[in-house]
């Protein structure tokens with residue numbers, strides 16, 4: 001993944017580079033580094049671990065200069081170490097890279113044969129060395145960078161800085177996002193507009209294959225064919241205060257607590273003024289013309305898609321597939337012409353989801369994106385983008401984006417049901433009224449935070465956990481397990497309740513807590529039977545249910561958490577909250593890094 005930034009400034013750039021990297025830390029935090037040009041000479045500082053380590057280093061070993069590039073790393077090739085940290089320098093060139101150079105082994109062999117030595121285990125260093133090699137053969141910096149780009153296979157967002165060239169940054173994008181920022185006598189480049197927000201709101205998004213040559217006077221962009229490209233300068237509304245935890249200890253808790261408000265805002269945005277109809281996007285297809293839905297996403301967003309599969313099938317009677325994007329893109333699935341393909345993504349930059357979106361171009365009748373970042377690649381490349389309006393999500397573990405994704409997907413499924421005559425106006429209004437009750441129900445659930453806190457303290461004593469759910473609560477069991485493992489590092493698996501006896505039940509003993517998500521719906525009794533099977537084998541059941549469920553099932557249950565009663569339609573959205581709170585408090589109890597768990601990054605721009 002990684003985040004990159006470059007600045008041609010009028011003041012010392014090191015502090016601004018570090019501030020921009022802080023805003024990109026969601027892309028990776030294994031190591032960080034910056035390079036500047038000082039008195040015409042390249043110099044750099046790099047440190048392993050969080051950005052604070054680089055900041056500390058810069059206090060002791062400052063870096064001066066008004067031109068610079070920076071990088072925050074999520075390791076792909078080579079362990080997190082100072083040597084592998086970017087910028088990579090080779091003779092007169094320094095390079096920062098986000099992406100993966102797939103032909104780096106061939107390039108490395110070629111450069112080694114030409115007598116060049118490598119200092120790192122990274123794929124990225126080949127970019128610096130190839131550029132150096134070309135410059136040693138007489139190419140100027142811009143030509144050498146462009147020639148290097150033409151030799152690269154894979155994905156990249158790159159920024160090059162050159163010895164003796166304090167008014168030049170060359171930047172390029174293929175497969176990884178990159179934005180150019182326009183200042184007054186200054187120019188910037190960064191992985192996203194948020195990184196550049198404190199400096200400028202005037203942004204040009206580079207397109208696939210673009211190469212940008214920046215000087216303080218402006219930018220010249222050429223497209224993948226080398227032709228001059230005229231790219232729009234947009235004014236971006238980026239909240240520059242987005243690094244505020246709002247009084248909470250962690251971003252994750254702040255984002256969990258924000259859910260009643262952001263969900264309420266999203267519903268207000270997408271419902272008609274009288275609350276009886278849906279007003280999503282005028283360009284949306286009439287679902288009578290659609291025969292099939294294909295939902296594609298990764299991770300938590302995939303679980304939102306999997307939940308929506310139940311809704312599209314049950315409410316709208318539409319055959320629906322939900323796919324993990326990394327599998328979908330290489331499976332070459334046939335896409336019947338009357339398919340609406342829906343891509344779900346918080347960041348809108350996930351490489352596999354983006355590739356799946358491109359695969360569906362010219363195949364699916366419509367490509368819809370359900371995204372949180374409206375300026376993202378996925379939002380810009382699809383036919384219709386439906387923003388989920390969750391606001392900036394900083395915690396690496398997705399919380400409010402998940403519930404807002406679910407809300408927008410449920411609205412889509414309800415619209416499909418209405419278009420296809422399976423719900424009349426009154427029935428639709430009735431379902432929407434149920435949906436409008438959700439923010440208040442989530443508010444009531446959040447008020448019981450202490451109960452989840454205490455339950456989590458017990459969960460933190462175990463090394464493993466299972467999550468069970470049926471129907472629309474099955475994808476939530478998967479999500480609950482993902483949330484727990486990614487931030488508390490407790491091994492957890494989610495299963496459909498009915499699937500337990502087909503293998504996983506062998507794992508049940510006293511050391512295996514089983515979190516069961518079961519509102520008292522039509523499937524409740526079946527889930528209670530599965531719970532009994534667990535308890536009969538000394539398994540510890542933590543039941544999350546409503547009052548009716550709690551009364552019916554209390555015997556033998558290890559711990560019980562009682563949520564407000566809700567209509568089954570919105571249960572997967574409401575029950576997401578206890579799953580999030582359990583994971584959060586367990587991680588806090590274990591003392592892990594809640595907002596930036598190990599090995600992860602917020603935006604996954606590599607395959």
Ligand code: F6R
Nearest residue numbers: 299300301345346347350397398
């Ligand atoms: C887990 C989590 C990830 C993301 C996944 C997709 O808490 O956040 O599983 O859901 O990486 O990311 P987006 O939604 O940005 O495409």
